[in-house]
Structure formats: structure tokens, C-alpha cells
């Protein structure tokens with residue numbers, strides 16, 4: 001709770017003493033919610049994880065980040081559900097993903113910042129879903145990118161699929177089969193970190209929650 | 211996998227089979243991977259032996275199933291830990307207070323039973339989130355406003371039962387204070403309703419909270435006396451309009467006069483949440499450089515006044531929302547300015563335009579201060595993510611340390627000074643200073659807040675724990691305590707409320723022993739241990 005207060009203090013500090021209100025109007029909350037969800041059974045969500053049917057896949061990107069936009073662009077022609085986490089993650093979850101997942105189990109694959117992952121990871125507990133695959137993408141000052149698995153190591157398979165130069169977002173969906181394979185094995189990827197970014201680094205994270 | 215204390219694997223397996231019979235196979239989670247979902251992401255013991263870990267989780271669909279779970283737990287002496295939405299981050303997340311407890315995850319009990327915008331209340335089940343309630347009100351064009359904590363993914367029930375807080379008008383932002391009527395499954399499985407709800411057929415459950423005789427509602431918050439299955443929430447009628455205003459005072463020593471006047475306004479129910487700041491001090495994210503000022507310890511008043519003059523900005527400010535019909539808002543604002551002018555030389559005023567309520571749907575995403583208007587959101591996580599003070603060594607989470615101080619300048623300054631000393635004594639740069647301002651979550655108390663980092667790194671967590679404990683010790687020395695804390699510190703926090711040899715806790719534990727003889731419900735929560743587990747006190 002303190003955090004809200006802190007940022008408001010900062011606003012006040014930056015701009016004299018008045019809390020500033022932005023007046024621009026943007027898109028509204030998407031969708032309407034029923035008051036009570038019949039939460040799907042946990043077993044059903046496990047079955048979804050075991051399937052490789054891509055109709056159950058929902059790809060989540062964050063349009064604030066170039067690589068994430070690349071991911072979205074790469075999916076343009078495909079029949080896979082694509083959602084932007086940048087605008088209002090809460091509206092996305094409560095207005096769309098939660099009702100959809102309550103109707104039919106699914107698999108979430110995403111690329112965004114750690115906050116995006118952290119929030120979806122916590123929310124997905126409602127459906128017994130967990131992070132089964134996670135890859136950190138670190139941007140070096142020279143523009144190159146390092147992809148680190150949950151052990152903090154680079155991985156040959158991953159480096160082969162992705163590039164270590166900007167643009168890896170275009171190839172990210174090629175990781176989906178690898179992620180699905182991992183999803184059967186361990187939960188070491190779940191809750192690896194909190195929502196904060198890596199120390200002194202600019203980074204993104206890609207993940208699968210099923 | 212953790213086992214419940216004093217239970218063999220085979221006994222636990224037998225209990226799990228009974229839980230499955232009660233709620234269905236799909237709703238008992240006992241594998242390591244499923245139970246891991248209930249770990250506390252912000253745990254200050256992450257990965258260490260003392261991290262609180264559940265043994266299993268059970269998700270009942272209705273009150274009868276809750277009763278069955280409680281009866282089974284009694285038969286096997288299994289500690290259970292009820293959660294509503296289980297998003298109590300910084301205060302334990304979804305993890306139990308005692309390792310080996312079975313989490314009762316009430317997420318499937320998610321009905322909004324009623325929202326009444328003539329008598330201004332809601333009646334909800336545990337799994338209803340703030341988002342659910344907000345959306346329901348919007349969809350049904352109901353003329354009420356809810357009060358939300360920063361992250362809206364929690365529940366009115368879970369938040370209230372942990373004494374959670376929000377951001378609107380005084381009586382509503384104390385969430386437990388604004389509940390009205392509870393339904394509880396007792397530790398022995400009996401169903402109880404409080405207030406007018408105890409009269410069969412009463413239609414006044416959400417209108418009249420006392421009934422006759424002692425009110426027991428308070429026993430169910432920050433405690434372990436029962437499992438709440440329904441709760442009434444008092445709602446504020448949607449105000450016609452609001453206006454945000456700011457008042458500044460020039461001198462450091464004006465703080466007390468500012469506080470006196472704001473107390474008058476708050477306690478007269480004329481203003482929304484007062485939000486104090488120090489333009490001269492610069493706030494926590496961009497503090498004015500104070501190196502020299504702090505060189506020889508806490509500065510004198512003369513030094514502080516000179517510092518304020520050198521900054522060329524007012525020493526203190528307070529902002530708040532005025533809610534109500536346009537005429538009332540404008541009239542109140544005129545009266546407020548008059549009162550301040552009479553009392554403080556050099557006071558200045560700023561105001562924003564008046565906005566009508568409810569905010570149109572399409573305007574909501576761009577609003578910078580949604581919580582002040584009861585609009586649930588998750589923006590807080592991005593705000594903390596991007597703040598300049600955590601840039602160099604961002605932690606994985608935080609254990610919030612809130613010092614409750616008297617509503618005076620002296621109270622706020624003392625808490626800030628003592629916390630600064632605590633930090634320094636433990637080798638940390640101080641997080642508070644002479645310009646720290648109080649937060650007014652509770653309308654009749656000040657909170658001085660520090661966020662102590664938590665990590666995935668045991669050594670760093672050890673240092674954080676020592677810091678947290680030292681802060682609690684230090685504030686107790688000046689007669690202050692905290693209002694809420696994570697399980698790791700609940701025993702210590704409670705031990706500071708020890709008037710007359712801890713008579714309060716002794717009384718609570720006597721109640722615990724008679725109400726919950728097997729000690730099954732949330733043992734240890736807020737320092738209340740059942741007789742058979744008192745040696746667990748940390």
C-alpha cells in the first residue's frame with residue numbers, strides 16, 4: 001500500500017505540490033464479468049497442459065517493449081489468440097482471460113517484464129496453473145542479448161532457436177514446443193523471482209504458464 | 211512435502227482421503243507441485259527451513275463442505291489455514307502461519323450475494339475479489355462506490371480480516387471497520403451469524419451490526435477463532451462529484467497546526483484521505499540532498515527551518531479529495547480555506563477541476579490515482595518496479611513495517627527518528643528522516659512506513675529479518691507498535707502489546723483454548739497459539 005503513496009509523493013515533488021491528473025482518454029475496461037465463476041477443475045487444467053493442441057494457447061505480449069511487439073508481429077498470420085498486457089493487465093485478466101479459462105482450460109505463453117509474469121503467475125493460481133517454463137532475456141550495452149534459463153545459464157538449444165541480437169522476439173514462438181516439453185518435468189520455474197527487474201540490467205522474461 | 215505436526219504419512223493420507231470425499235478429488239491438492247502454488251512469493255525465509263509451507267490445500271465449494279473439512283481436521287488434529295483470495299503479499303501471501311497446515315482455499319465460494327444501493331451494502335463470499343465486486347456494480351449500474359487496497363486482486367473479505375486498508379473516505383478505508391455482519395464456521399464446525407443475522411429471517415443483517423449482547427465480530431480478524439464464509443461490506447453511496455485539493459504551509463514548525471486542522475476536517479467527515487507530503491523534503495523517491503543537514507545527528511528546528519528556506523519550497527503539504535454534490539464540495543472548499551487562513555500564516559491553496567462521478571468507463575485507464583476513487587487495479591506493481599530507489603539492487607519483495615504513531619507532528623517525527631536510528635544501528639542507510647510524512651490509512655492514527663526488502667537470498671534475508679526485528683524493538687521503546695505483519699514477525703509484534711504482563715494475549719489464548727480446543731484453526735496467527743502448541747512461540 002505504501003508504494004502508491006510513494007509514487008504520489010513523487011508526482012507531488014516533481015510538479016510542485018499538486019497531484020497531476022492526466023486527462024487523456026483511452027480505451028475502457030474490456031468485457032463484462034459475471035459475478036461468480038465456476039472455476040474449472042484442477043485436473044482439467046492439467047489435461048490442458050498435457051495437450052499440445054495450440055488452440056488452447058494464448059500468447060501474451062507487452063506492447064511497451066520492442067521484442068514483445070516483434071513476438072506479436074510474428075504471430076500475425078497465425079490462428080492463435082494474442083493479447084496485449086501493456087494497457088491494463090488487471091482488465092485483461094478479469095475481463096478476458098479469467099472468464100475464458102473458467103470456460104476452457106488453456107496455456108499462456110508470454111513475453112514481458114517481470115511484473116507481467118509476477119502478476120499473471122499469482123492470478124493463475126485460481127486455476128491451479130503454474131509457471132512451467134521461464135527464460136530471462138538480458139540486454140547488454142552493446143545491443144546483444146543473453147538468454148538465461150532458470151539455472152542462470154545459457155542454453156545451446158535456446159541460442160540456436162533465438163538470435164543473440166535484437167529481433168529474437170520474432171522467433172520466440174519456436175520455443176513453445178520446448179516449453180511444452182519442460183512443462184511436464186518440473187516446477188522450478190515457478191515463483192523464481194519477485195516482480196522487480198534484474199539488478200542494474202534491462203531485461204525481459206518469457207514464460208509458459210499451464 | 212511438509213506433514214502436519216505430529217501426524218504420520220499414513221494418517222495424513224487417510225485424512226486427505228476424507229477431504230477428497232468431502233470436496234471431490236479435483237479440489238484436494240497434495241502433490242509438491244500443487245502445494246508450491248501456495249508459497250509466499252515475498253517470504254523473508256524463502257528456501258530456508260523456517261519458510262512457512264503448507265502440507266496440502268483443499269478448496270470447498272460451499273459452507274457445508276467447509277464444515278466437513280473442519281470436522282475432519284478436528285478428528286485428525288490437523289491445523290488448517292483459511293484464505294479468501296490468498297494474495298496477502300508482504301503479510302504472508304497464501305502460505306500458512308504454521309508449516310504443515312492444510313490451506314483451506316475459499317476461491318470457489320465466490321458469489322456476490324447482494325449489492326444494495328439503497329441501503330448501501332454488499333454481501334459477499336470469500337472468493338469475491340475487488341475486481342469482481344467493482345465490475346458487478348458497474349454492470350448493474352449500481353450507485354455505490356467501493357474502497358480498494360492498492361492491488362485490487364485481493365478480496366473484501368481476506369483484506370478486511372487482515373485489517374486491510376484503502377484510500378477513500380475515513381469510515382470506509384478501514385475495511386474491517388466497515389464490515390457489517392459475519393457468517394462464521396466455528397472451529398468445531400458450527401455455523402454462526404453475527405449482529406441482526408442471528409435472528410432467523412432477519413432482513414437487517416447488513417443494517418444492524420450489534421444485535422444484543424457482546425459483539426464478537428472483532429474476534430475473527432487477525433486471529434484464528436473461525437472461518438468466515440459471508441461478510442457484509444458497508445458501501446459509500448456514489449458521490450456526485452469529487453475535487454482534489456492541496457494545502458501547503460511554509461515552515462517546518464507549521465506541521466502541528468496543519469495536522470490539527472486536518473484532524474478536525476477528517477473527524478468531522480468533511481474530507482477524504484489526507485495525503486501528507488513534504489515539498490521541501492522532496493519525498494522518498496527524490497529526497498532533497500540532506501547530507502550536511504544530517505551530519506551531526508537529528509537536526510535542530512533552526513537547522514530544519516534554514517534548510518526549508520534554502521529549498522525555496524513549502525515545508526509541508528496535504529492533499530485530499532472532497533466528495534459530494536458539487537455545491538457541497540465547493541462550499542466545503544471555501545470553508546476549509548477560510549479556516550486555514552485564520553490559523554496559519556503563509557498557507558497556500560491549489561485545486562484541481564471538479565469531476566463528476568462515476569468516472570466514465572473510457573476515462574478509467576488514464577486515471578493516475580484509481581484507488582482514491584475506489585477503482586481496483588494492479589498498477590502498483592509497475593510503480594514499484596520502476597522506482598528510482600530500487601534501481602541498483604532490486605529485491606524480490608518487501609516486508610512492510612508500519613509504525614502506528616499518535617496523530618501529532620511529534621508522533622510522526624519520533625517514529626521517523628527511531629526508525630532512522632534502527633536502520634543506522636543495523637548498518638543500513640536510513641529510510642526515514644525529518645521530512646518523513648505520515649500515512650493516514652486509519653483516519654485516527656498515523657502510519658510511518660518503511661519497506662524492508664525480501665530476497666531469494668538467505669544471507670540477505672537474514673539481514674532484513676534482523677532489521678525488521680530491530681525496528682519493532684526500537685519503536686516499542688517509545689511506546690509504538692505495528693498494525694499488521696508477516697507470520698515471521700507476528701509473535702514479536704504481538705509481544706510488544708504487553709501491558710500488565712501481556713494480559714491481552716493471555717485473554718485471547720484463554721478464548722482460543724475454549725473455542726478451538728484442538729487448536730486446528732490457523733495456529734500462531736497473530737501470536738495466538740493453542741495450548742498444545744505454545745512452545746512454538748517464536
Ligand SMILES: Cc1cc2nc3c(=O)[nH]c(=O)nc-3n(C[C@H](O)[C@H](O)[C@H](O)COP(=O)(O)OP(=O)(O)OC[C@H]3O[C@@H](n4cnc5c(N)ncnc54)[C@H](O)[C@@H]3O)c2cc1C
Pocket residue numbers: 001002003292293294295296297298299300301302303304316336358359360361363364365366367368369371372373374375376436437438439590591594732735
Ligand atoms: C505492492 C503491494 C501493495 C499493497 N497495498 C495494500 C493496500 O493498499 N492495502 C492493504 O490493505 N493491503 C495492501 N497490500 C497487502 C495485500 O496484498 C492486500 O491486503 C490483499 O488484499 C490481501 O490479500 P487477500 O485479500 O487475498 O486476503 P487473503 O490472503 O485471502 O487473507 C488474508 C488473511 O486473512 C485470513 N483470512 C482470509 N480469509 C479468511 C476467512 N474466510 N476466514 C478466516 N480467516 C481468513 C487468513 O489468515 C489470510 O492469510 C499490498 C501488498 C503489496 C505487495
